[in-house]
Amino acid sequence: MTAPDAYPGAAGDRRPGPPAIPGQAAAPASTAPGFPGVPGGHGGLEPPGEVITLQGAGKTYPGGLTALDNADLTIREGELVAIVGPSGSGKSTLLNLMGTLDRPSSGRVEVLGHDVATLSDRRLSAVRARWIGFVFQQFFLSPHLSALDNVATGLLYHGIGHSRRRERAAEALTRVGLGHRLDHKPHELSGGERQRTAIARAVVSRPRIVLADEPTGALDSTSGAAVVQLLRDLNAQGTTIAVITHDRQLADSLPRRVRILDGRIQEDDMAGTAA
């Protein structure tokens, strides 16, 4: 249902919105950040669709540690959300539930209206393949593959052919500003370039949401800032993004902040400081 061409191409292309959902008009990207999610709140415009919804979601790990407790959270199309909180507060746990990498021990997680608990492993994997892109602090690039092939891996489980995967990977790398690094192996790239490669891999499948777990955590401040700027650009082109960060300043610059402490959502601040 995701028409490939619906995705905005190069930076600077300000076509509005994420891929259109049938029967629903996509909200212009410019209005999406900070959208309060109140139906009818925007002069008759329908609110942007809910991408991920958590209702009373909790996670208790074997051994009894409750890493997330009764979390309610809705992320809508076009949003750029920061998830902040001290180390060990449950941010990654939250992100893993949002990304269907883990199932909640209580409560409910929905992706585009589908209750994760009702989906088989195959279905859930297809959901991750098509709808969710992940960016990790440690990049997780294969050292033996070129940047291009690493990014193409993001389409592997879509069942499309090798050459088509590489074409789209080249586009994605161009979009993150690495069009000149296609054939470089990860060890030939700087840390920032590696993370941008990983981001290209996350967005190459044109997912409905990108989940990034401390993407700048392993980077120096300059390349970290570049990565953040890239996430902003992608968001401006319509990609919905949730990003975990330690960086207060960075978090404060984003339109919406979800603060976690000891496994509980303390604050969901949609005031939206303009970036």
Place this chain on the structure above:
Amino acid sequence: MTARSEKLPTPARLRPRDVLAVGLSGLRGRKLRAVLSALGIAIGVAAMVAVVGIGTSSQARLADQIAKLGTNLLTVAPGQSFAGTAAQLPSDADAMVERIGPVESATATGKTDATVRRNDRIEPGITGGIQVLASREDLLGTVGGKLRAGRFLDAATGNFPTVVLGDTAAKRLGVTEPGGQVWLGGQWFTVIGLLDPVPLADDLDVSALVGWEAAIKYLGFSGNPTTVYTRTAESAVEAVRDVLAPTVNPKNPNEVKVSRPSDALAAQLAAKDTFNALLLGLGAVALLVGGVGVANTMVIAVLERRQEIGLRRALGAHRGQIRTQFLTEAVTLAGLGGIAGAALGGAATYAYATAKDWPFAIPIAALAGAVAASALVGAVAGLYPAGRAARLTPTEALATG
């Protein structure tokens, strides 16, 4: 709660090419380890293929030999009489045999009491194990014997004190070429020919052959054959075998011994099989040990590559695809070992067969079977590690350390 829910994406299948590429991706950058763990399989397979190949080649040689010598030679000899005394064949036994329908030729030798020595100064008791036989002139054609030098007994020479020496007999007498004389039955006999070894009638190798008439004239030979050799039509060997005894001794057929010399070679052909089974068993054990090596490598691979597994799960691989990836890797590893082993075993067989001057023979089914067996061993070896990889949840896999 949300009314609007979008159609779920359908799980996609990997293309076969991608299944293979993903399965092989794990071997990249771990080439030494891959080679070492495939080596176990390769050694097992090489051993099995070489055993089968060498066995087949040696059987092919035997079969060649049997085919060349023919399986249609039968021999008739006097057995023991009821009373326990040595029985006799009638003096025209070979002529009687020749009258049997499907018989192609029949000939005979008869044992004499004479001894043969290099010269008259050697003690009469020292025979060197050489027997002196009276021989029909058509002996060689029927038994498949060949002259190495000189000529055979014929109507002319068969009446005179001339002798043809079997291969071993000539060596023991120190005769290397025809023309000389040997002391035989108390007089000098001229050596007119030397024989090559006769595989189907190896007692000729230790014999000195003299003409039928000469044996009667000079050596007091009774004229009764002690061995009748006969060639029959291939299709009638069994039938002829059954009538030979009553033909040469209608009154006491059970005093006649009939045998088929090629049976000894055929028995040798059959005997190889038990030897093969033993060595094959050893090869199979080696293959299994190789399988354990592959399993071990795969278990380690799964432990080491948890994050890769986690990443693939995050990128949308389902459990089955992770299982397939590691199974493919194990099967590839073992299969490559199998192919290398088959090549190695083939090469060893070729070298051995060439060195022994045997025909090179190796059943294609054995090669294909060996590779298939190693792939199967790989699949079994990969089952547990692949299952473990598939059972990891994405978060478990992604968790560092």
